[in-house]
Amino acid sequence: MKKLAFASVALVGLCCSSIACSPLFAQGADGQAAAQGSNNCSQITIKDPAEYNAYTNATSQSSPAAKAEGIEAFLTQYPNSVAKGQMLEALMGAYQATGNVPKTLDAAKRLLQAEPNNLRALTFVVYLEHIQANGNQATLDDAATVAQQGLNAPKDPCMTQADYDKLKDTATPVFYGAIAADDTVKKDFKDEIDAYTKELQSYKDPAQTTVVPALLDTYYLGNAYLQLDPKDLKDAIWFLARFSQFAQPPYKQQGEAAAEYWYKKYHCPPNDAACNATPPKGFSDIQQLAAAPANIFPPASYNITPAPPPPSPADLAHQAIVSTAGCAGVTPAPPPATPAAAGAAPAETPAPAPAASAEPAASAAPAVSFPAACTDALKKSIGLADEEFILANGDPQDQQLIWSIMNGVTAEIPGVVVSATPTSVQLAVTQDAQQSSTADFTINMKAPLKTAPTSGTKVTYIATFDSYTQKPSMIILKDGEPKAAPKPPVRHTTTTHHPAAH
Secondary structure, three states, X not given: OOOOOOOHHHHHHHOOOOHHHOOOEEEOOXXXXXXXXXXXXXXXXEOOHHHHHHHHHHHOOOOHHHHHHHHHHHHHHOOOOOOHHHHHHHHHHHHHHHOOHXXXXXXXXXXXXXXXXXXXXXXXXXXXXXXXXXXXXXXXXXXXXXXXXXXXXXXXXXXXXXHHHHHHHHHHHHHHHHHXXXXXXXXXXXXXXXXXXXXXXXXXOHHHXXXXXXXXXXXHHHHHHHHOOOOOHHHHHHHHHHHHHHOOOOHHHHHHHHHHHHHHHHHOOOOOOOOOOOOOOOHHHHHHHHOOOOOOOOOOOOOOOOOOOOOOXXXXXXXXXXXXXXOOOOOOOOOOOOOOOOOOOXXXXXXXXXXXXXXXXXXXXXXXXXXXXXXXXXXXXXXXXXXXHHXXXXXXXXXXXXXXXXXXXXXXXXXXXXXXXXXXEEEEOOHHHHHOOOOOEEEEEOOOOOOOOOOOOEEEEEEEEEEEEOXXXXXXXXXXXXXXXXXXXXXOOOOOOOOOOO
């Protein structure tokens, strides 16, 4: 699922496990039962003594399980009781105390039917649907819709302002976190960033952002900045670095490695050895800033600058070819690159060239014959990551040259699963793709897999290069098969010959 479930103790304060959450009921001298709510709420009266006795029996049970059973019986017998709202709220608390998540969610939804603006019920529905969604779009959509309802819910007139403020402070981050999770699945990264930002802003105590769930959502916020086009590397680096300051191993090391990687991509010139070292020069200053609990967002002193513009992606692709023995002058140099737009990050991952087609680029131009000395040298010297870079960023002639040595070749493709079905697996193969969790290879299977691999699994397939697209950058292979595990060494037994007895 999208995020780790945090301890349900965070919501204990939202619903009491006893009827003490609701206005107290008392039996009047005339045999009726009356309740006076707090904060000048109107009086609620149970007129039927039998109903009052059923109410008393349900609410006087000592164990949460028995209380839940008694309240269910009361609600079945008196479905239209004036105490229905209070009893449903008590039922929600009783099920929550027993750890019965499905029943807690059901009670919360029933309470919303009776009281659509009940903030406790709204919070429980959003929280429980969010942690159970496991990426299910319909469940996340419902959680986000209820979350928006919760953000707009008015104060219950029977609740004191202090109680309302306390509940609202707990509920608001839950609402924004669910909205952000829904935006993530929809790939609406701008709205995801907005929701996670508002979630982190809603915490009254900055120390709350240094622990789960806010800390995990800090990581998701950093990753969301990496999904923008173009990437916002400066903000991504900050939130990944902040996450790593408070996370526990091994997540601390993973977050730190990602922050350092993108820091080098954004800030370090290729020829600056100290900046490209591990750890990179200047990165400890960012860590120190991010380690201050009050610095939820980048302070003014966080002012890293982008590195000077590198050669254009097309120039880099062309240079990789012409620097290979036998390839000088085989393809023409690309035209001068258009100056970058103001505010663009020059050192971020190169974007694909503007020219693009939904058809595989390999079939977009007639085949061209290239010198054998060049193609043979490229086959021996150029790696898979460079081949992908040239296909994504090179001029058409450079793309054709590289594709001429790849098309129809069967090779081992190692990578990390981004998504998979039994017939097709999308992999992140290059380091850039793995860091941003973006698929850059598609393996179409020769025969359906018995079990599709899960996201994040490291796999290796043997497949044949079939086609590619330049934008989005994707290399497609056919006849894929999982690489067979190495066979264990054969153990030979030695026969010992004994001399015959005489």
